[in-house]
Amino acid sequence: MTLFRRKPHRKSILRRDSARIEGETVEEQSVALSTRLKKAPEKHRARASFVGRIVGVESNTWLVEDHYTYHQPHDVPFSPTHLCITGGVVTTDNREDESLLAVGDWVEIAHMPDDERRGVIVHVRQRQTRLFRRSPGEHEVQVIAANVERAFLVHSVALPYFSRRLLDRHLIAAEQGGVEPVIVFNKIDLGVPPEIDQVIKYYRDQLGIPICRTSAIRGDGISELRALMRGVTSILIGASGVGKSALVNACFGISLQQVRAISRKYERGRHTTTNARLFHLQDGGELVDTPGMREFALAELEPEELAFYFHDFDEYSPECKYQPCTHTHEPNCAVRAAVERGVIPFERYESYLLILESL
Numbered sequence: 001m002t003l004f005r006r007k008p009h010r011k012s013i014l015r016r017d018s019a020r021i022e023g024e025t026v027e028e029q030s031v032a033l034s035t036r037l038k039k040a041p042e043k044h045r046a047r048a049s050f051v052g053r054i055v056g057v058e059s060n061t062w063l064v065e066d067h068y069t070y071h072q073p074h075d076v077p078f079s080p081t082h083l084c085i086t087g088g089v090v091t092t093d094n095r096e097d098e099s100l101l102a103v104g105d106w107v108e109i110a111h112m113p114d115d116e117r118r119g120v121i122v123h124v125r126q127r128q129t130r131l132f133r134r135s136p137g138e139h140e141v142q143v144i145a146a147n148v149e150r151a152f153l154v155h156s157v158a159l160p161y162f163s164r165r166l167l168d169r170h171l172i173a174a175e176q177g178g179v180e181p182v183i184v185f186n187k188i189d190l191g192v193p194p195e196i197d198q199v200i201k202y203y204r205d206q207l208g209i210p211i212c213r214t215s216a217i218r219g220d221g222i223s224e225l226r227a228l229m230r231g232v233t234s235i236l237i238g239a240s241g242v243g244k245s246a247l248v249n250a251c252f253g254i255s256l257q258q259v260r261a262i263s264r265k266y267e268r269g270r271h272t273t274t275n276a277r278l279f280h281l282q283d284g285g286e287l288v289d290t291p292g293m294r295e296f297a298l299a300e301l302e303p304e305e306l307a308f309y310f311h312d313f314d315e316y317s318p319e320c321k322y323q324p325c326t327h328t329h330e331p332n333c334a335v336r337a338a339v340e341r342g343v344i345p346f347e348r349y350e351s352y353l354l355i356l357e358s359l
């Protein structure tokens, strides 16, 4: 898979988070601290007493499993966690314009003096991969999860309706973040309409994306899904109501996550899961369940880069008369010709145009 190369990160960027340290005046202390830290970030990091991984979040508290506990074999899906906050100033090895913290991050933590189970996040380590989108109504890049290797892009046959456009966005986000995609087509017990089946097959046959057909209720495809989860950190993403949490429960064989019927009136999910949460699989590997995301606005993407993520265009785009070609209005565009011949489905090209317009 060709991955888009991004600009190198600036090391140890300082960030001030909403929770400020106490002091005479908050601003004064904060400014003084950052000035000091800019000169000696190592000193700041030296405060940390252990390393851990963020496995969940509850209001403003991050749930962190320490390195040692994290790497123990897991008979149960979760271990006791440290309740951590950000103590005013945090250094990070990641980009400044994206979420400071996300489930899956490896962080360095200082214990609270009076309580072993509480800590302050001092530093965020470099993310190896990150699944991100543009947060709704804001400009910040929202990291949905960090350091995940495989993303299950969950879509359902119906209830809610299957959206090819959302799938196309998911695929781009996975590639941008360096995460391997697997399409999970859930609720097959409801019957698979041939036209949707056709669409799904296109992604497997033309783009080589693995597909898992599942029914969380009946159990179809669950062992296949579990095999794909073994030994890696995976994440489930998809619109609310497609059955992500039901799949978590089916994979673990216990009721771990709350599952709720979709709204009859709107045929949409009810946003049952509210925060991302990481669980340990018994036979190795971790799985992150996430809240439903109906909107998936792409971030860090320039309009002229978009076509590179449509790999079914790859065969044709070198033949376009104008280079670079946006495949919209240019004469003698080989991609548009392929769409007219029907070798690239019109809906796929339409997805491209819609995303292009949104950028």
Ligand SMILES: Nc1nc2c(ncn2[C@@H]2O[C@H](COP(=O)(O)OP(=O)(O)OP(=O)(O)O)[C@@H](O)[C@H]2O)c(=O)[nH]1
Residues within 6 Å of the ligand: 186, 187, 188, 189, 190, 214, 215, 216, 217, 218, 238, 239, 240, 241, 242, 243, 244, 245, 246, 247, 258, 259, 260, 261, 262, 269, 270, 271, 272, 273, 274, 290, 291, 292, 293
């Ligand atoms: N028929 C059928 N229903 C399913 C299947 N999987 C999940 N459901 C139902 O779909 C509804 C929503 O399931 P959830 O697991 O809560 O969906 P979710 O994707 O986690 O939704 P959010 O947490 O809101 O993002 C529930 O009523 C489930 O019982 C399936 O394979 N077949």
Ligand SMILES: [Mg+2]
Residues within 6 Å of the ligand: 244, 245, 246, 257, 258, 259, 272, 273, 290, 291, 292
């Ligand atoms: Mg859920």
Ligand SMILES: [Zn+2]
Residues within 6 Å of the ligand: 317, 320, 321, 325, 326, 327, 328, 330, 332, 333, 334, 335, 336
């Ligand atoms: Zn073209």
